[in-house]
Structures are given as structure tokens and as C-alpha cells.
Amino acid sequence: MNHDNEERQLLAEADRRALHYFDGIPGRPAFPPASAIAALQSLEHDIPAQGIPASEVLRRLDDIASPATVASNGPRYFGFVIGATLPAAAAAERLVLAWDQCASSFDNSPAADTLERIAGRWVCEVLGLPPESAVGFGTSATACTLACLSAARRKLLARKGWDFDGDGLVGAPEVRVVVSASCHITVKKALRILGFGMNRLIVAPTDVHGRVDPQQLPPLDDLTILCLQAGEVNTGEFDPFAELIPKAKAAGAWMHVDGAFGLWARASSSAHLAEGVELADSWTTDGHKWLNTPYDGAMAICRDADALANAMNSDAAYATASRDAQKNLTLEFSRRARGVAIWAALASLGRDGLREMIDRHIRQAGELAEALRAGGYQVLNRVVLNQVLVRADSDQQTQAIREAAQASGEVWFGPTLWQGRPAFRLSLSSWRTADADVRALSDLLLHLKRA
Known part of the structure; x- marks a missing residue:
């Protein structure tokens, strides 16, 4: 043979x-x-x-x-805002593996370069973001946040006449970072890697829903990066962008939005939840969450395309490429064509299919919350999106119910803390999750509470 x-x-x-x-x-x-x-x-x-x-x-x-x-590709996985993989995206991944392309530039793969460029344009269209934005397809929301914040710091320093590429940070004017009190850990990780000390971050107070309070926003200036959220990880809430971003713009600050899953609400009938988010300077979002693509497909989106391209540039004498080549928009030089699955998902769903899927999850979350409230659970959030934050009668009962649900093998969801006390978070984001699966989840939780 x-x-x-x-x-x-x-x-x-x-x-x-x-x-x-x-x-x-x-x-x-x-599980x-x-x-x-x-x-x-x-x-x-x-x-x-x-x-x-x-x-x-x-x-x-x-x-x-x-x-x-773990059956995260199934219909009854409700943890971590993890979607299943759409058939078109899964099929595209198999073909991309057969292609085995180094998707760094047009010269390395005309097919990958073209598909990722189109996918970037489509992402901006469905999310209602500026069409001139650069879109880099990175490994994760963490990596894409790092790319966006690198571009932000470099741009703010350039406005002050500082050559970041040549002189680094020694002696540079200090760039301050303001984050939400409920800032996601991946944003903090990116900031820590970039050398923004955790003790030097300025924390913006939040309201009872986990949103930055505009009345308590710390002072901003033209050496400030303000990081906000589209979809708080526990409550699913959105910072009030329409109030906050104009304040940041007036001060000359850079405005970044962590929208790993919540930014996809812009493609739904609940787009009003993220009103004003398009006014920011940069955004990150993830495909494997609400777009239901495979992992390793996040997006760094930057209104100032040159700012991202200049910060991430990796041209060499033997490998030059266009400004919008993916190797010049992301951390990776040699990289897989991860944006092809994004293209396939959007092509297969279309605007209407994407809206229907997200609308369905938001509706299911609301119905699940109603059933749990009726059964005596405390639903701790307003359930404006796809997150249902739940607590039983006591911390011990909350933990026992979660452990029993996990042990059943019928569903899976994880623990969290809300306002210092145990809770659990139910996330609806899989395209496979039907209404019957949601009813099965609520029936199980109601049975465990009675037991």
C-alpha cells in the first residue's frame, strides 16, 4: 500500500x-x-x-x-456562553484543514485572504460598526483585546509625540486605564501582559445591574483608555454607551468595548440594548460564543484601521504584505485561516437567520427565568439578554442544587459569585437548544429544589 x-x-x-x-x-x-x-x-x-x-x-x-x-456541542450545555458549532462552520473547518494554508497574507493564500476580508466586512455590517474598521481574526477574545489595547496605547502616545516603537515605555507619558468594577478577567489579563499594573487600574463604580454608573465615571483625559462591556458576564447587561462614550470622546480618551458575546445583540431585535456602542474606537468579540463557530475565531475590530495595522505590523524583507493582511492585524505571523468559519456561519445564517437565533435565545432566557421564579428561585438579574443568574433559598442549597444538576449528566452549568454570595449562571447560546431543552432544564431545577 x-x-x-x-x-x-x-x-x-x-x-x-x-x-x-x-x-x-x-x-x-x-459532562x-x-x-x-x-x-x-x-x-x-x-x-x-x-x-x-x-x-x-x-x-x-x-x-x-x-x-x-464535555457535550458543549449539544443542546443542554448552559455554561460559559459556549455555543455549539453550526453545520456550515464545522464543514468549513474540515475543508480549511485539508487546505492547510498559512493564512498570513494574499501571497500565502489568496483564498483565505479574500474570505477573511469578506468576513470582516460582514461582521461590521451585522454588528452595525464603522465599515472602515479593520478586523483581525485572532485566537481568542483575550488575544484580540491585547491587540486592540496595544493599538490604543500606541495611538495615544503618538498624539503626544512619543515614538513607542522606537523608545518603548521607559520615560513615556503614563497612559491610564479605567475599567468597570465588573470588568472581565480576560481584559485584566491583557492589561497585565501589556504592563498596565493591576494596582494602577482606575475602577469605575457600577450600579446594581453591573453597569458603569455615568455619574461616578472617573475623570478622563487624552491619555486614558476607557474599557466598557457589552454583556456583563453574570447579568448580560450593557454599559450605557450613549452616555459614557461622548464623555470619553470629549476628553480625547480611547474607548474600547469588550463584547465577547453581548456585541452580537446588535444583530438581533434587541439591538437597542447596545445603543451607542458603534461610537467606540475598538471592540472585541468572539465567534464561538453566539455566532456558534468553532473555537479559535475571535475578532479584534478597530475603527482606525491604521492604528491596528501599525501596532501589529510584522512585515519583513522576505514577507511583505498589504496593510490589511491578517498577519498585520493580529498577534500571529503564521496562522490558520480562522476567519473562514466566520464567513461560513454568516453565509449560512444570513441576517435573518442570525437574528432569529439570537432572538430565540433571549426569549428562552426570559421564559426560563419566569419558570424558576414561579418555582421559588431568586432570579438576580433583569434577564435582558441570554444570561439567567439564579440563587436558591440559601448559599448551601444553591451549591447543592448546582452539584446535583451537574451530577445528573442531563445538563451542565457552572457556579459564580454575585455580590459576594454563591449563585449559578445559566447561559443560552447553542443553536441546538430547543424549547424542550429549556423546559427540561427548568423541570430538573424545580425538582431539585423541591427535593
Whole structure:
């Protein structure tokens, strides 16, 4: 047998196993059983001296690891605002893997460059963001936030005549950062990596819903980056952009919005929730959350395309590219064509399909909240989006119910803290989640509370 035939057979077997896994999604436990997790220990051995045949590698991967996976691609996973993967996006990923493109520039892949450029334009259109914005497809919202904040600091210093690229930060004017009191940890991580000390961050007070209070906004100036949120991680609430951003603009500050999942509300019938967000300077959002694409597909969006391109530029004598080449908009030089799945999802859904999916999740969240309230639960947020923040009669009961629900294998959701006390957060974002799945979740929680 020649190597080409061996490769074809191996890929065909991988497809067969993947389809078998796919067929089992409806009946797969939301979280793997203890026996499946224990079986993973059989993979804990030294690297073999002699290579294992590829077919055996695939068999071990599927037989041992597949049963220990979390069913986040199923209809009853309600944790972490994780969507499933749309069929068109999943199929696109398989084709992109076969292409095996280094999607850094047009010269490396005309197909990837064209598709990602179109995907970036479509993202701006459905989110109602400035069409002149640059869109870089990065590995995560964390990486994309880092890119946007790098561009912000560099731009603010340039306005003061400081050569950041040449002179770095030693002796530079200090750029201050104002963050929400409920700022997401990924934003803080990006700021920490960039050298903005956590002790030097200026915290803007929030109201009872987790939104920055415009009346208590700290002073801003033209050396300030203001970070706001579209979709607070627990409540799903939006900072009042229409009030806050004009204040930032008047002071000459840079306005960045962390919109990992909430920014997609702009594509729904609830777009008014994020009124004014288009006035910001930069935004980050993620595909694997509410667009239901595979992981490794987040977006750094910057109104000033040159600011992002100049901050992320990686041209070399042997590899120059256009300003909007993805290697000049993201952290990565060699990179996969992660924006193709974004293109495929938007092409398959269209404006109407995207709006219907997001509208459905928002409706389901509201109905779930009503059912839980009627059953005696405390719903701690206003449920304006897809997040339902819940507490039982006591902290102990809250924890016990969550653990029992997780142990059932029927659903999965995680813990959180709200105003210093335990709660749990139910997130609706999977395209597979039907009304029957939401009813099953509420029925289980009501039964556990009575028990």
C-alpha cells in the first residue's frame, strides 16, 4: 500500500469516527462520567521510543478521549456562553484543514485572504460598526483585546509625540486605564501582559445591574483608555454607551468595548440594548460564543484601521504584505485561516437567520427565568439578554442544587459569585437548544429544589 492510500484510509476512518461521535451528541451526558475521566489515565505514559501507527493513534484518541469530552456541542450545555458549532462552520473547518494554508497574507493564500476580508466586512455590517474598521481574526477574545489595547496605547502616545516603537515605555507619558468594577478577567489579563499594573487600574463604580454608573465615571483625559462591556458576564447587561462614550470622546480618551458575546445583540431585535456602542474606537468579540463557530475565531475590530495595522505590523524583507493582511492585524505571523468559519456561519445564517437565533435565545432566557421564579428561585438579574443568574433559598442549597444538576449528566452549568454570595449562571447560546431543552432544564431545577 502506498502512502497516499494509507493517508486516505486514515482520513476516511477519522471521518467515520467523527460522524459516529456526531450521531451520539443527543444522548451524550452533558459532562463525562467518572469512569470515562478515570480511563484517561491510560494515556499517561512516556513518549514511545518507536512511533505508534497512525491508525492506532486515532483509535486511542477516539476510544479513550471521546467518552471524556464535555457535550458543549449539544443542546443542554448552559455554561460559559459556549455555543455549539453550526453545520456550515464545522464543514468549513474540515475543508480549511485539508487546505492547510498559512493564512498570513494574499501571497500565502489568496483564498483565505479574500474570505477573511469578506468576513470582516460582514461582521461590521451585522454588528452595525464603522465599515472602515479593520478586523483581525485572532485566537481568542483575550488575544484580540491585547491587540486592540496595544493599538490604543500606541495611538495615544503618538498624539503626544512619543515614538513607542522606537523608545518603548521607559520615560513615556503614563497612559491610564479605567475599567468597570465588573470588568472581565480576560481584559485584566491583557492589561497585565501589556504592563498596565493591576494596582494602577482606575475602577469605575457600577450600579446594581453591573453597569458603569455615568455619574461616578472617573475623570478622563487624552491619555486614558476607557474599557466598557457589552454583556456583563453574570447579568448580560450593557454599559450605557450613549452616555459614557461622548464623555470619553470629549476628553480625547480611547474607548474600547469588550463584547465577547453581548456585541452580537446588535444583530438581533434587541439591538437597542447596545445603543451607542458603534461610537467606540475598538471592540472585541468572539465567534464561538453566539455566532456558534468553532473555537479559535475571535475578532479584534478597530475603527482606525491604521492604528491596528501599525501596532501589529510584522512585515519583513522576505514577507511583505498589504496593510490589511491578517498577519498585520493580529498577534500571529503564521496562522490558520480562522476567519473562514466566520464567513461560513454568516453565509449560512444570513441576517435573518442570525437574528432569529439570537432572538430565540433571549426569549428562552426570559421564559426560563419566569419558570424558576414561579418555582421559588431568586432570579438576580433583569434577564435582558441570554444570561439567567439564579440563587436558591440559601448559599448551601444553591451549591447543592448546582452539584446535583451537574451530577445528573442531563445538563451542565457552572457556579459564580454575585455580590459576594454563591449563585449559578445559566447561559443560552447553542443553536441546538430547543424549547424542550429549556423546559427540561427548568423541570430538573424545580425538582431539585423541591427535593
